[in-house]
Amino acid sequence: GxxxxxxxxxxxxxxxxxxxxxxxxxxxxxxxxxxxxxxxxxxxxxxxxxxxxxxxxxxxxxxxxxxxxxxxxxxxxxxxxxxxxxxxxNSHKKPGPRTTLLNLGISNKTRHISFWNQIIKVIEEWTFRDRKDGWIKKYMLFKYGWINNIKGLKVIRQICQNAGFEYLRTRALNQDPIEKLFSLIRQHGVGNTNPTPFQHLSALKTSVPNNLISHSNKNSNC
Structure with a gap:
């Protein structure tokens, strides 16, 4: 091997x-x-x-x-x-003519699904050798974490496709947008750090449409 x-x-x-x-x-x-x-x-x-x-x-x-x-x-x-x-x-670009690039949004023309199907099989065969004692390990948490994330992303892609989305930018699913959303919720009121479920839902309903119509840089982290 x-x-x-x-x-x-x-x-x-x-x-x-x-x-x-x-x-x-x-x-x-x-x-x-x-x-x-x-x-x-x-x-x-x-x-x-x-x-x-x-x-x-x-x-x-x-x-x-x-x-x-x-x-x-x-x-x-x-x-x-x-x-x-x-x-x-971490795809963030609208799909264009070069559909082989993996940093483009997932669409019917890009090769993300075939790449993921292939790499899942590769990851499943991974083994790890300890640099100090030479032990061979087959089980590592991140190995199965990657497999589960890939399978989950394939499901999300299928849901979006069924809903009529033309493409999906996977960068929108990472941790940064979630942090940004909760940061916006905390900004409602005076230090909204411990909202009740009702207050959280109210702030969420306000933050999402406000952000959609905002003129701020949509590619920024905050």
Whole structure:
């Protein structure tokens, strides 16, 4: 089988540091030692920057220069796969002519569903080797979390399609919009931090239409 190693990422980063034109200048030192920095373990931005197409390109560049072993090609393939998975869960653009892109909204013409069907089978076969003791683990919470999220998103897509939606932007389903909604609810009244169910429903009915007709930047986080 194929084996992706974290060491290949470290080697690619060290090789990139020796180049005048660096590709991985957004990778901070703490990203490589998350065991020492617990506060960044749950940050999506860390994973998105580390497991990106740019990282895959840096690995292949280092391989072509014989700076890291050729087996690192499996690591590059894994990085690209995760990058595509991130894109499919963070799509924000209206579907256009290039329907192969996964950062476009899901429609009948895009390849999201076929990609998800394929990657579920891949994720189910994942096993994990401990870097310290070499133990092989098949069960990891995030592994089944990804599978459940993919299946759930497929259901949501089908519901939206049946309701007549032309496309679905998956970015609208992540945590930021939920945080924004509850922030708007808290702004009703004087510090509406502990509303009753009736007050919450009233604030919700006011916040949603107000936000729809607002002239604020719809792509902003707040």
């Amino acid at each position: 194929k084996l992706a190693k974290f060491d290949h990422l470290l080697q690619a980063i060290e090789d990139d540091k020796t180049r005048r034109c660096q590709m991985l200048n957004k990778i901070r030192e703490c990203y490589l030692h998350i065991d020492r920095y617990p506060s960044i373990k749950t940050k999506v931005s860390v994973a998105a920057k580390t497991l990106s197409n740019t990282m895959a390109a840096a690995i292949e560049t280092a391989m072509s220069c014989n700076k890291i072993p050729s087996e690192a090609t499996h690591t590059a393939e894994f990085v690209i796969l995760i990058n595509n998975l991130f894109d499919s869960f």
